[in-house]
Amino acid sequence: xxxRESLRRRIVRKVPVVGWRTELLAKRARQVLKLRETLxxxxxxxxxxxxxxxxxxxxxxxxxxxxxxxxxxxxxxVPPSFRRNLINxxxxxxxxxxLDPDVFHPxxxxxxxxxxxxLAASHGIAVPEILGVWGRIxxxxxxxxxxxxxxxxxxxxxxxxxxxxRRVDEDRYAxxxxxxxxxxxxxxxxxxxxxxxxxxxxxxxxxxxRVVTEEIPDDIKIYSSYGEVAMVLLRQMPVHANxxxxxxxxxxxxxxxxxxxxxxxxxxxxxxxLPEPFEEFVAVARHLSRAVAxxxxxxxxxxxxxxxxxxxxTRAPGGPQRYRRDHDMAMxxxxxxxxxxxxxxxxxxxxxxxxHGLHPAxxxxxxxxxxxxEDPRGWEVVTADCAQWCFxxxxxxxxx
Numbered sequence: 001x002x003x004r005e006s007l008r009r010r011i012v013r014k015v016p017v018v019g020w021r022t023e024l025l026a027k028r029a030r031q032v033l034k035l036r037e038t039l040x041x042x043x044x045x046x047x048x049x050x051x052x053x054x055x056x057x058x059x060x061x062x063x064x065x066x067x068x069x070x071x072x073x074x075x076x077x078v079p080p081s082f083r084r085n086l087i088n089x090x091x092x093x094x095x096x097x098x099l100d101p102d103v104f105h106p107x108x109x110x111x112x113x114x115x116x117x118x119l120a121a122s123h124g125i126a127v128p129e130i131l132g133v134w135g136r137i138x139x140x141x142x143x144x145x146x147x148x149x150x151x152x153x154x155x156x157x158x159x160x161x162x163x164x165x166r167r168v169d170e171d172r173y174a175x176x177x178x179x180x181x182x183x184x185x186x187x188x189x190x191x192x193x194x195x196x197x198x199x200x201x202x203x204x205x206x207x208x209x210r211v212v213t214e215e216i217p218d219d220i221k222i223y224s225s226y227g228e229v230a231m232v233l234l235r236q237m238p239v240h241a242n243x244x245x246x247x248x249x250x251x252x253x254x255x256x257x258x259x260x261x262x263x264x265x266x267x268x269x270x271x272x273x274l275p276e277p278f279e280e281f282v283a284v285a286r287h288l289s290r291a292v293a294x295x296x297x298x299x300x301x302x303x304x305x306x307x308x309x310x311x312x313x314t315r316a317p318g319g320p321q322r323y324r325r326d327h328d329m330a331m332x333x334x335x336x337x338x339x340x341x342x343x344x345x346x347x348x349x350x351x352x353x354x355x356h357g358l359h360p361a362x363x364x365x366x367x368x369x370x371x372x373x374e375d376p377r378g379w380e381v382v383t384a385d386c387a388q389w390c391f392x393x394x395x396x397x398x399x400x
Contacts, residue, residue: 080332082323089316102378106293106354110315113154114202114364120310123291123357123386125284127310128204135200135366137191142184148206153191155198157318163187164206164216164240177216177240200366208305211273214238220275222282222299223331224289226338228396229253229282230331234272247272253282262324275303284308290390292354295338341394350389353382
């Protein structure tokens with residue numbers, strides 16, 4: 001091998017053309033290798049720049065979408081948005097209040113819990129058993145109630161004015177899912193201090209959950225747009241009225257999970273059980289959302305040993321209500337379409353009122369309340385056959 005290499009060198013020295021060609025080829029090979037290395041480095045740089053451009057485009061798109069939701073006045077047109085509709089509704093309600101002091105408009109009637117119980121019962125939907133009603137908080141008397149019950153104010157959202165209680169002795173009541181202990185006097189004082197609540201005040205039976213997970217029954221909150229269910233929120237609350245410990249599961253109207261990225265920072269728990277039979281709960285929400293004269297309503301239901309029981313109706317859910325962009329748009333589109341379907345039903349003769357059904361339903365308000373007067377002014381009960389407007393009229397188009 002060494003001899004062949006030596007011979008080769010001697011031949012190259014004796015034949016200059018061969019030596020020059022060999023050196024040139026070696027030089028070209030080194031240049032090609034260097035060019036390849038340079039090209040690979042430039043390809044890597046281009047790939048990094050493309051990734052950076054894609055990220056910046058994505059950030060710009062998200063910023064534009066957020067701007068469309070939060071500051072639509074800066075754009076010529078905007079995509080549908082549930083959150084934007086909700087913000088507009090909150091503003092519109094404040095504008096409506098001074099124009100409608102007797103509360104004729106359906107949107108102002110929704111916050112009254114006992115009123116909603118009567119509405120739901122008239123459609124054959126179960127409501128909690130009412131154990132006592134007091135027109136003034138000063139008249140509160142808990143002595144004849146069962147050992148566990150829930151004390152509520154007729155007005156009050158977000159858990160304000162709701163006290164799930166368990167009697168510990170003659171006039172001491174422990175907060176279920178909490179550490180506080182109340183007396184009748186301290187409960188009266190608590191209600192007096194809560195400006196966001198209003199009477200009458202009432203006690204209802206403590207519901208027994210079908211599948212017991214926490215002391216407090218799971219919340220089932222069904223986002224509905226005039227007959228169309230856009231989302232079902234399941235929430236477990238280990239601690240009463242404390243969202244820091246809450247766990248969530250979000251599904252569509254068929255019970256399919258909407259993804260762990262639906263709400264940024266939420267504690268998603270797909271193990272929270274669906275209510276059963278799921279279709280019955282969705283049917284309750286569809287029915288009541290057609291009975292109220294609003295394009296959006298959240299129907300809160302409990303999964304009890306006796307089946308679905310109404311919790312309350314919510315016109316404008318609190319909190320930021322920020323969802324993944326595609327879902328915010330989908331729920332916004334459902335709301336927008338529901339608004340037009342409701343308008344078309346009104347054109348066809350539907351009263352612009354929250355419609356009661358034909359089932360017997362108790363008026364739980366105490367004697368002397370306006371709802372019992374000959375001229376109830378804003379508390380009229382408008383009744384209609386469900387076949388005409390709850391299950392008829394302009395129904396939502398099927399979606400996948």
